[in-house]
Amino acid sequence: xxxxxxxxxxxxxxxxxxxxxxxxxxxxxxxxxxxxxxxxxxxxxxxxxxxxxxxxxxxxxxxxxxxxxxxxxxxxxxxxxxxxxxxxxxxxxxxxxxxxxxxxxxxxxxxxxxxxxxxxxxxxxxxxxxxxxxxxxxxxxxxxxxxxxxxxxxxxxxxxxxxxxxxxxxxxxxxxxxxxxxxxxxxxxxxxxxxxxxxxxxxxxxxxxxxxxxxxxxxxxxxxxxxxxxxxxxxxxxxxxxxxxxxxxxxxxxxxxxxxxxxxxxxxxxxxxxxxxxxxxxxxxxxxxxxxxxxxxxxxxxxxxxxxxxxxxxxxxxxxxxxxxxxxxxxxxxxxxxxxxxxx
Amino acid sequence: xxxxxxxxxxxxxxxxxxxxxxxxxxxxxxxxxxxxxxxxxxxxxxxxxxxxxxxxxxxxxxxxxxxxxxxxxxxxxxxxxxxxxxxxxxxxxxxxxxxxxxxxxxxxxxxxxxxxxxxxxxxxxxxxxxxxxxxxxxxxxxxxxxxxxxxxxxxxxxxxxxxxxxxxxxxxxxxxxxxxxxxxxxxxxxxxxxxxxxxxxxxxxxxxxxxxxxxxxxxxxxxxxxxxxxxxxxxxxxxxxxxxxxxxxxxxxxxxxxxxxxxxxxxxxxxxxxxxxxxxxxxxxxxxxxxxxxxxxxxxxxxxxxxxxxxxxxxxxxxxxxxxxxxxxxxxxxxxxxxxxxxx
DNA sequence: GTGAAAGCGCTAACAT
DNA sequence: ATGTTAGCGCTTTCAC
Numbered sequence: 052x053x054x055x056x057x058x059x060x061x062x063x064x065x066x067x068x069x070x071x072x073x074x075x076x077x078x079x080x081x082x083x084x085x086x087x088x089x090x091x092x093x094x095x096x097x098x099x100x101x102x103x104x105x106x107x108x109x110x111x112x113x114x115x116x117x118x119x120x121x122x123x124x125x126x127x128x129x130x131x132x133x134x135x136x137x138x139x140x141x142x143x144x145x146x147x148x149x150x151x152x153x154x155x156x157x158x159x160x161x162x163x164x165x166x167x168x169x170x171x172x173x174x175x176x177x178x179x180x181x182x183x184x185x186x187x188x189x190x191x192x193x194x195x196x197x198x199x200x201x202x203x204x205x206x207x208x209x210x211x212x213x214x215x216x217x218x219x220x221x222x223x224x225x226x227x228x229x230x231x232x233x234x235x236x237x238x239x240x241x242x243x244x245x246x247x248x249x250x251x252x253x254x255x256x257x258x259x260x261x262x263x264x265x266x267x268x269x270x271x272x273x274x275x276x277x278x279x280x281x282x283x284x285x286x287x288x289x290x291x292x293x294x295x296x297x298x299x300x301x302x303x304x305x306x307x308x309x310x311x312x313x314x315x316x317x318x319x320x321x322x323x324x325x326x327x328x329x330x331x332x333x334x335x336x337x338x339x340x341x342x343x344x345x346x347x348x349x350x351x352x353x354x355x356x357x358x359x360x361x362x363x364x365x366x367x368x369x370x371x372x373x374x375x376x377x378x379x380x381x382x383x384x385x386x387x388x389x390x391x392x393x394x395x
Numbered sequence: 396x397x398x399x400x401x402x403x404x405x406x407x408x409x410x411x412x413x414x415x416x417x418x419x420x421x422x423x424x425x426x427x428x429x430x431x432x433x434x435x436x437x438x439x440x441x442x443x444x445x446x447x448x449x450x451x452x453x454x455x456x457x458x459x460x461x462x463x464x465x466x467x468x469x470x471x472x473x474x475x476x477x478x479x480x481x482x483x484x485x486x487x488x489x490x491x492x493x494x495x496x497x498x499x500x501x502x503x504x505x506x507x508x509x510x511x512x513x514x515x516x517x518x519x520x521x522x523x524x525x526x527x528x529x530x531x532x533x534x535x536x537x538x539x540x541x542x543x544x545x546x547x548x549x550x551x552x553x554x555x556x557x558x559x560x561x562x563x564x565x566x567x568x569x570x571x572x573x574x575x576x577x578x579x580x581x582x583x584x585x586x587x588x589x590x591x592x593x594x595x596x597x598x599x600x601x602x603x604x605x606x607x608x609x610x611x612x613x614x615x616x617x618x619x620x621x622x623x624x625x626x627x628x629x630x631x632x633x634x635x636x637x638x639x640x641x642x643x644x645x646x647x648x649x650x651x652x653x654x655x656x657x658x659x660x661x662x663x664x665x666x667x668x669x670x671x672x673x674x675x676x677x678x679x680x681x682x683x684x685x686x687x688x689x690x691x692x693x694x695x696x697x698x699x700x701x702x703x704x705x706x707x708x709x710x711x712x713x714x715x716x717x718x719x720x721x722x723x724x725x726x727x728x729x730x731x732x733x734x735x736x737x738x739x
Numbered sequence: 740g741t742g743a744a745a746g747c748g749c750t751a752a753c754a755t
Numbered sequence: 756a757t758g759t760t761a762g763c764g765c766t767t768t769c770a771c
Contacts, residue, residue: 075758113749135473338679
């Protein structure tokens with residue numbers, strides 16, 4: 052007799068099935084995992100499992116196998132369409148590979164990001180894609196000592212031995228500024244996010260470089276740093292109006308939507324009086340009126356690549372040297388940057 | 396000697412710590428869990444743990460304890476701000492209670508929803524909040540036999556023994572229609588979501604009831620069913636224009652944004668020529684121009700309540716009889732439903 | 740206060 | 756082809 056461990060009333064386990072089917076737990080496990088067995092053994096086990104409504108305990112399976120078949124994606128803000136696009140792309144890739152995706156919204160809190168990094172050690176997921184909004188020394192240290200494979204979406208300092216995928220927001224910002232210049236704008240204001248974040252810093256660099264390119268001078272009165280968000284965009288633009296810009300370039304679409312609102316509220320026409328351009332080319336770019344010109348920084352592409360990298364790393368933990376790829380930006384022109392009114 | 400299981404090079408375990416600290420694994424476990432121990436034992440264990448960079452294996456802990464301290468929230472669409480609001484609310488509550496939140500986007504695919512329900516049996520999470528967009532017999536069956544506590548955000552048929560939190564979209568839709576009527580509109584078009592979903596059906600009912608209330612007749616030419624989404628809203632509104640509406644009421648803010656775009660594109664003024672109202676009062680309501688009047692269906696409130704119910708159920712599995720609460724709707728008036736132009 | 744030992748549910752040798 | 760058994764890393768009696 053295969054002694055009945057305990058036929059508890061709880062969830063059915065392979066023991067309950069073994070008992071009911073009159074076989075050993077090993078046979079149950081084999082059948083359930085599709086390993087060879089005699090016809091009628093298979094049959095009896097499967098019937099017992101079905102009758103009992105058996106669902107394998109993933110926790111036990113993980114403990115044994117050392118893998119959870121779960122992956123984690125940690126992003127700064129689940130409300131931002133950019134990250135939603137990444138989630139979708141990552142989800143598609145990881146799901147196809149048989150992994151479940153855990154989502155984590157860090158609210159751009161450094162402590163939270165570090166906690167996520169450390170939590171790789173609790174073996175709750177097999178790997179991590181993280182998108183930090185700034186990268187501190189503590190991040191670098193945590194990345195070095197991570198307990199499992201990590202892919203960073205963002206710009207890593209040289210020498211950190213971790214796969215990464217970055218956006219080229221310097222080039223992206225330049226694309227937008229040059230486009231505004233080409234369509235006749237000369238006083239191009241800039242509503243940027245926090246200057247001490249990586250995206251903020253890069254966009255600033257791109258803005259300055261493009262101004263230079265176009266033979267325009269950098270005017271501090273035309274530049275505002277603020278949070279990423281619709282309200283912030285509206286307020287910032289309102290302040291900027293004193294400097295009489297003929298275009299407002301915003302560091303993301305949410306800011307641009309806010310800018311558009313502020314302009315409308317003042318009775319200014321877009322693009323006749325002031326052109327508006329955003330970044331990210333998220334769904335929001337088409338939400339307002341007029342539709343926004345925006346720079347696609349490749350969120351979907353970055354998500355997809357990050358997921359691919361992570362899966363590769365899962366296959367061959369130490370093999371390849373860390374790779375770092377950059378998704379190219381793409382300008383998407385819409386009505387918000389049409390020609391200026393010819394009067395004035 | 397407490398025989399060294401295996402001092403593998405892998406992650407540190409309580410064995411590595413025990414070895415290093417010269418105590419038994421039991422003592423390590425106790426110290427790590429804050430159970431009493433002698434001063435110097437505590438000290439040595441803690442030092443060893445720190446030096447080794449020990450992180451408890453959550454999987455092993457779960458297997459032993461039968462709980463994962465993880466909760467799952469399954470929503471139809473992670474790109475919809477309504478669900479984002481729910482996520483935030485749920486997150487806040489569960490985090491405070493010491494639970495991690497797993498997010499799952501089902502894309503409103505019934506099979507996926509059922510899979511999530513069944514996956515409660517794999518013991519990966521201790522409980523589930525699910526927000527199905529329609530509720531089939533299969534859902535009801537799956538809910539009855541769920542392997543753990545479930546809370547549904549949505550309208551359940553009577554007699555299903557599961558906690559639920561619902562929105563009152565019938566009353567919500569009526570609120571909007573009555574407001575449009577009071578502000579002088581008489582040809583109130585309705586862009587609804589799919590009619591075979593619970594929200595779609597309820598909104599339709601509210602629309603009809605309110606028309607009745609206001610002494611208006613239901614005109615099929617003024618009603619369109621479509622998907623939830625900006626594009627769909629624009630297309631539907633474009634078609635609707637043939638019936639010369641003086642207001643467009645939309646089943647959510649995304650549709651309303653699309654409606655606004657279609658109207659702008661035709662050169663119609665909002666609200667002078669046509670008023671627009673949405674539902675959900677999501678962040679999107681303030682994204683476009685003019686800002687949208689919208690009906691807040693209490694996503695945040697529903698999320699919070701659902702989380703509370705789940706936590707309660709976790710404490711007392713069988714105790715209370717299933718509760719079902721309804722979050723009251725609230726009309727938020729903005730510029731998109733201002734007065735009509737007085738000419739014409 | 741501390742150690743030995745028994746599992747949690749499962750998989751994978753290893754026997755038979 | 757099938758059964759027995761040893762763990763995966765941890766918590767928790769139960770003795771001492």
